[in-house]
Structure formats: structure tokens, C-alpha cells
Amino acid sequence: MRKSYWLIIGTLLLGGCVTQPPPEPPALSTSAREQIGYMAVRAPERPQVTLTEDLDGRGEAAGRTAWSAGAGWLGGSLEMASQSGDEGALLIALFGLATAPMVAAGGAVYGAAAADSAEAVQSGNAVLSASLDHAPSLLVHSFETALAEAAPVRWQAVGRELNNHELLARGFDSVLDLEFDQITSRVAENRMHVYFVTRYGMELTNLHSGIAIASRQWRETLPTQSVSSWAENNGAGLAMALDEDFDALAAETVAELFTRPAIRVRGLEPVSRGTFGVGSIPGRRPLFIWTALDGTSKAGKDAVRYELELRGRSATATFETAGTRFVPPELLLACERYRWRVRAHYQSFGSPATSAWTPEYRFKTACGE
Secondary structure, three states, X not given: OHHHHHHHHHHHOOOOOOOOOOOOOOXXXXXXXXXXXXXXXXXXXXXXXXXXXXXXXXXXXXXXXXXXXXHHHHHHHHHHHHHOOHHHHHHHHHHHHHHHHHHHHHXXXXXXXXXXXXXXXXXXXXXXXXXXXXXXXXXHHHHHHHHHHHOOOOEEXXXXXXXXXXXXXXXXXXXXXXXXEEEEEEEOOOOOOEEEEEEEEEEXXXXXXXXXXXXXXXXXXXXXXXXXXXXXXXXHHHHHXXXXXXXXXXXXXXXXXXXXXXXXXXXXXXXXXXXXXXOEOOOOOOEEEEOOOOXXXXXXXXXXXXXXXXXXOOOEEEEEEOOOEEOOOOOOOOOOEEEEEEEEEEEEOOEEEEXXXXXXXXXXXXXXX
């Protein structure tokens, strides 16, 4: 155990050279993307909506916040008194006792102002429930925008009433089903406000085989506000929060499905690739290793070129190779800290494309000859 402890400490003292391997990328393989073809985007059904009314009314909120504010103020005063000298302790304690009722009164005013009445909660929930009829169309619009901006595929939005056989008969090769399962409001810790939890997702299916190409599920939480605040302007605040959430996830999902290649750095040799404990490496001509562009077939590997960038303190060098292993043609500088990363140049849907850079990794060459 002691040996492991010192090994960890020694690793941390390497000055930031140790890195962790990135997670496996979620991008689709090239072979999976070839199954998409002409894609239909099918709208979701209305989600199951559950809105809570189990909130403190103004009376309960005023009493609870008054007690909490007064008790907190008095407790803080007594703690300060215990830390003061003999002369100041009694004065601070008396001050806390005298002012606690005023602080409690202020807490009561805040609680009464911040809490909705039972009638406001009920009417606000009715407004929110009606406004959520538009949530499926917001989700569809976010995906349509993301697809139009980034996806190099032919696609068309279709109604929920069209089944897979009808889509196939209309010439579609795949369908992207958008799903909106549930949206619920839950009571916040202060018992006066609510926050929303949404569950939605998507599934991309090849219509010819009936096999799912990809699927994603999300569970998101929206901020905490009073029911009346969420319901203002016919629920515009809730609609805006949902729309922003949908836009971000749609853009990320479209990048994963259609544009982002799966390429991952594995590490350096001679070092342990399993732990990425790079630190100072022995020698000055390391072997750089990364994974192949995900889904690239053996016949198509020659069409993929990898670009490796190697940066030292005084100069940057780039190298191009068709393989996934590379040794610099010359010795690197001794006792030098380097950063390196890789990206791929390839064909995507028949057009030239370049992947994003992998995360950047660091190492230090051996000092001396």
C-alpha cells in the first residue's frame, strides 16, 4: 500500500506530464454512415407531462424562512462570541439576541414574496402544460437547423403518422426518430420553487434492414424558478430554456453522427499505453501511436492521411503519414518538453474532410545522450 502511495505522489510530481486517455469517441463509423442514404426526420409525440403542486404556500414559506434566517443569524452571533475575548463575547451575544427577530422578520418578508400562492401554482401549471404542446416542434426545429448547417446528407422532415414501410416506399433509406419521453417539474430545496427534468432522445434506423444505426438518450435539468416565473408570457421562459437545451444537444448529436471521425490517441512507446504515465520518456525517438479513423476499411486506408503536430518550446514540426504509428526521422532535442496531437484527412460522403485534432498530450525527452 505504501509503495502504491509513493508511486502516485511521484507521478503527480512529474509536472503535468501525466495524462489520462480520452474516452472512446461516440462518432459513427464510415460503414455505418454509408447506411444512412436519404434520411427522413420523424417528429416525436407529445411528452408525458407531470407538474407538481407540492410547494409551500406563502404562509408556510414565510414561517420557515423566518425561522431559518433568525436561527442562522443567532447561531452565527453566538459562534463569533465564542471566538471573541471575554469583554466582547457578551456584547456580541446580546447583539445577536436583540437583532435575531428583525432578521427573522426580513426572512418572513422574503419567503412571502418569493413563494407563489396555491392559486398561482395551479394557474401557472395550467399555462405551462398548454405551452408544452409546442415542445416536440421545438425539438424538431433544433435538429432541422443542425442538420441544415452541418450534415452532408439528404434529409426531409416527415410527420409522425408515416410508418417505416411508407417511408421506404417514398424512397427513404433511413429514418431519424426523435423521441420526447417525459418532462416533469420537481420541488426545489427551498420548497418554494421548481425545476424541470426532461427525458428525450433519438434513434437512427436503416429502413432496408430494420437495424438501428445509432441511438442517444438524454436526461437534462433546467434551472430553478417559481412556477409563476416559468409561466410568464404564456410559458415563454420555459420554451426558451428548452429551445436552448435542444439546440446544444442537436448540434452535438449531428456532429457525432455525421461529421466527427472517431480517432483516438493511444500513447507513446516505450511507455505504458495502459496508464498514459508518460512523464519523462527514455530516449529521443519515441514511437507515436493512435487508432485508425473509425470504420475505415482496409481497401480505403490509403485514402486516409494522418497529420501529426509536434511542438517544442522553440519550434513546431508537422509530419504526414498513412499509418497509425510514426517515429520522427531525427532525434528530438534532449531534456525538452513536447506537446503532440493528431488529426486525419479523409473522404466524407464523397468530399474531402479533415477531422478535429485529438486532445493534446505532453512528454519530456531524456536528458543527456
